[in-house]
Amino acid sequence: MPELPEVEVVRRGLEAHVLDRPITSVDVLHPRAIRRHVPGAADFAARMVGTEFVGAQRRGKYLWLELSSGAAVLAHLGMSGQMLVQPASATPEKHLRVRVGFLSDPELRFVDQRTFGGLSVEDVVVVDGTTLPVPVAHIARDPMDPKFDLTAAVAALRGKRSEVKRALLDQTVVSGIGNIYADEALWRTKLHGARPADSLSPAKARALLTAATEVMAEALNVGGTSFDALYVNVNGQSGYFDRSLAAYGQEGLPCPRCGRAIQREPFMNRSSFSCPRCQPRPR
DNA sequence: ACATCCACCTGCTCGC
DNA sequence: TGCGAGCAGGTGGATG
Numbered sequence: 382m383p384e385l386p387e388v389e390v391v392r393r394g395l396e397a398h399v400l401d402r403p404i405t406s407v408d409v410l411h412p413r414a415i416r417r418h419v420p421g422a423a424d425f426a427a428r429m430v431g432t433e434f435v436g437a438q439r440r441g442k443y444l445w446l447e448l449s450s451g452a453a454v455l456a457h458l459g460m461s462g463q464m465l466v467q468p469a470s471a472t473p474e475k476h477l478r479v480r481v482g483f484l485s486d487p488e489l490r491f492v493d494q495r496t497f498g499g500l501s502v503e504d505v506v507v508v509d510g511t512t513l514p515v516p517v518a519h520i521a522r523d524p525m526d527p528k529f530d531l532t533a534a535v536a537a538l539r540g541k542r543s544e545v546k547r548a549l550l551d552q553t554v555v556s557g558i559g560n561i562y563a564d565e566a567l568w569r570t571k572l573h574g575a576r577p578a579d580s581l582s583p584a585k586a587r588a589l590l591t592a593a594t595e596v597m598a599e600a601l602n603v604g605g606t607s608f609d610a611l612y613v614n615v616n617g618q619s620g621y622f623d624r625s626l627a628a629y630g631q632e633g634l635p636c637p638r639c640g641r642a643i644q645r646e647p648f649m650n651r652s653s654f655s656c657p658r659c660q661p662r663p664r
Numbered sequence: 665a666c667a668t669c670c671a672c673c674t675g676c677t678c679g680c
Numbered sequence: 681t682g683c684g685a686g687c688a689g690g691t692g693g694a695t696g
Contacts, residue, residue: 383689383690384689384690387689413672413673442689442690442691457690457691458689458690459672459673459689459690459691460673460674460688460689460690460691461673461674461675461688461689476674493673494673494674494675495672495673495674495675495688496672496673496674497672497673497690497691498690541666541667542666542667543666543667543668547667547668550690552690552691559689559690560688560689560690561689562689606689607689608688608689609676609688611688611689612689629689649668649669649670650669650670650687651687651688651689651690652687652688
């Protein structure tokens with residue numbers, strides 16, 4: 382469930398369903414799912430059983446559950462991770478990796494087809510007045526953060542020598558933006574992703590980050606973007622923002638602004654989608 | 665210090 | 681029907 386809106390949908394679901402409930406069991410069904418928890422599965426379980434989750438937090442695409450012990454269970458969903466709230470009796474999913482049982486139903490399940498995601502128990506550290514799990518300390522604030530500083534983010538973006546799309550995807554510049562919302566923000570701002578980040582005027586950079594913020598907020602309002610059953614909330618339901626995408630995945634379809642066919646271009650072993658008329662490639 | 669590349673996985677779709 | 685190639689929402693560690 383990659384980008385910020387989809388992760389926030391999951392965070393809200395966890396907040397509603399798994400807080401303040403005594404944890405009675407933790408089962409790790411695939412060691413790769415906790416590979417970032419260096420002390421291993423037994424320690425991972427021991428640090429959770431007998432405690433409770435007392436808060437659900439997020440920065441960018443990172444999600445964590447605060448433990449009553451003061452530590453945090455950090456989750457990154459990678460490309461295909463899901464956090465599901467299910468009755469313990471429900472049929473195990475094909476890619477079920479970790480289950481967390483409470484004193485009563487329902488239980489929490491981490492499901493991940495591609496295993497790029499994972500869970501770990503982390504110590505926390507205070508950075509700029511915000512308590513974060515250690516691996517999140519280097520990630521920039523995201524645009525939904527009340528302390529997000531747009532002017533500082535504009536400066537960080539314009540300080541990059543790389544192409545602007547790379548800079549948008551750099552989680553140390555601004556967090557939460559992935560391939561879908563980067564393409565949508567560039568389309569809204571009429572910018573080609575290959576433009577050097579340091580060639581943007583402060584106003585254009587500001588417009589780009591504002592567009593990214595707006596498109597992610599709109600997506601969050603409809604439950605996020607989902608093309609298939611891989612991207613779902615804790616109850617297994619998909620969001621609807623795929624219907625509102627202007628550029629991402631729209632190759633060959635008319636640009637909603639000018640009618641020219643949206644093009645797909647290779648980008649870092651993935652794809653970028655843009656309008657060749659509204660977003661001319663820099664020479 | 666920075667910027668760039670690619671490995672890490674499974675499954676689905678497409679063309680031959 | 682099979683089979684390989686290409687593709688998918690991300691990241692960090694190894695390179696330059």
